[in-house]
Amino acid sequence: MRTVRGWFRDTAGGLPTRFWYLWTGTLINRLGSFVLVFLAIYLTQERGFSASQAGLVIGLWGVGGALGTTVGGTLADRWGRRPTLLTAHLGAATMMLALGLARPLWAVALGALLLGAFAEAARPAFGAMMIDVVPEKDRLRAFSLNYWAINLGFACAAILAGFAAQAGYLLLFVVDAITTLVTAVIIFTRVGETRRVTGPVSRGSAAPAGALRTILSDRIFLGFVTLNLFAALLFLQHISMLPIAMGDSGLSPATYGSVIALNGVLIVVGQLFVPRLIRGRSRSHVLALATLVTGVGFGLTAFAETAWFYGLTVLIWTLGEMLNSPSNATLIAELSPAELRGRYQGVFSLSWQVAGAAAPILGGLVREHAGNTTLWLGCAVVGAVMAVAHLISGPARERRAAELRRVAQPTVPATAVDAPQAAEAAATAPAEPVRAS
Known part of the structure; x- marks a missing residue:
């Protein structure tokens, strides 16, 4: 019992109250994420x-998402996290209902475009808010817990959506809109604004042109985003090419659903143990191992013919995903x-949006012109090359993260209204001034 209590304390203890409100909002939002599961x-x-x-229509959702992450990231810095999140969630809930009621193709397409924009505009603001409220020393645990909530909610949503669809597809859109609004209310009333300014340098660099120049000149960050883009292109083959491969093996869509469900089950069962497993280890080594394992998992799909073998491949690349996610999130924060x-x-999220549009196209082209075996073995090669790239680029990333911590300046609340939040942040921050990035 002491061991269980100690594990729970190490996993979830001592995190700020506002993190748990964000965590609750994530879980509620994902529990109602019906529409995307059943949209096709x-x-x-x-x-x-x-x-x-x-x-x-689904492609336009992705295009809207790419626009939304770009605009949402800018607004989160200039306007604030809370107003950006509130606007994005209200817009997403409205467009969710509009999409459910739309009838002509043009109206459905426009609704999907706007829904993607509003829904994804919240992502950069939410990520920034999570970094704002959680001290650096606790971020690995916090991001792992949030990732666990995402997968738990999504796994439950896939089951609940099936029952809701039997009562009518409009109910999917209504429930999704309601959970989005509930999330907005929780964040707006319980979390508050978390953005803080850091003096003249921050005000100057917040200008759109200056911010763009800063990001475009940050070769270390852009290199990491590029590696994430390739990781996303690899990972998203499970949505596009994997069901086709299983169909060619004579397996039904229901079998695909059961096999892919192993991904969510393994994450829900095992993700909370990952922080303790990788704590204190080199992030570059963890990311290299994660991409290598992911590549091996997808590569083995070339030899799969039966449901159990496909299930084995899913379990392998899911282990890579579990190692990758918290390390990725903490590194981007720093x-x-x-x-x-x-x-x-926003730029980091954009890599996922680009991959979402490009992965099925590239996978389909490789499969059509080079064959199924080449596609999956190519995934293994990509994973191995990325592992080497992480090992090579890792030291430079860690030096940049250390540099940002050294030059960090004490922060002050953006407005007088934010004073209570600033006081809470100060109370939970490390003793010496450390940048929360």
């Missing part, structure tokens, strides 16, 4: 659109200057 089925079976028309935290989060 809704468009083709319920609305009678063709596969190409459904692909267009590479982001405090005054540009939202925009750095």
Whole structure:
């Protein structure tokens, strides 16, 4: 019992109260994330659109997401985290209902575009807020817990959405909109604004042109984002090419659903043990191992023919995903200057949006012209090359993170209204002034 209590204390103890409000908002939001799970089925079976028309709508969702992360990151730095999140969530809830009620193809396409923009605009602000409220020493645990909540909520949503769809697809959109609004209320009433300014340097660098120059000249950060783009291109093959490969093996869509569910189950069961496993280890080595394991998992798909073998490949690349996520998140936090935290989060999120659009296209082209085996073995090669790249670029990233910590300046609240939040942040911060980036 003492061991269990000690593990729980090491995993979840001592985190700021405002983190738990953000965590609760994440879980509630993901529990209601019905629409994206069933959107393709809704468009083709319920609305009678063709596969190409459904692909267009989902693609426009991705285009809107790319725009949303860019705008949301800028607003999070200039306008504030809380107003950006509130606007994004209100807009997403409104467009969720509009999409459910839309009938002509043009209206559905426009609704998906705007929904993607509003939904993804919240992501950089939420990420920046998470970094703002959690001290650096606790971020590995905090990001792991948040990632666990995302996967728990999404796994439950996939099951609940099936029951909700039986009562009518409109209910999916209504419930999704309600949970989005509940999340907005929690953040707006319980978390408050967390953005803080750091003096003349921050005000100067917050100008759009200056911020863009800073990001574009940050080769270490952009190199890391590029590596994440390739990791996302590799990982997202499980959505596009994996179901096709399983279909070629004579396996049903239901079997694919059961196999891919292993991903969420393993994360929910094991993710909370990851921080203790990797604590104190070189992040570059952890990321290198994560990408190598992920590549091996996808590479083994080339030899899979049965459901159990496909399940084994999913378990392997899920282990890579579990190692990658918290290390990725903490490193991005430390590479982001405090005054540009939202925009750095936006650029990082943009790599996922680009991969979401490009992964099925590239995977399909490789599969069509070079074959299924080449596609999956190519994934293994990409994973190995990325592992080497992490080992080579890791020392420079850690030096940059250490430099940002050394030059950090004490922060002050942006407005008098933020004084209570600043006081709480000071109370939970390390004894010596350390930049929260």
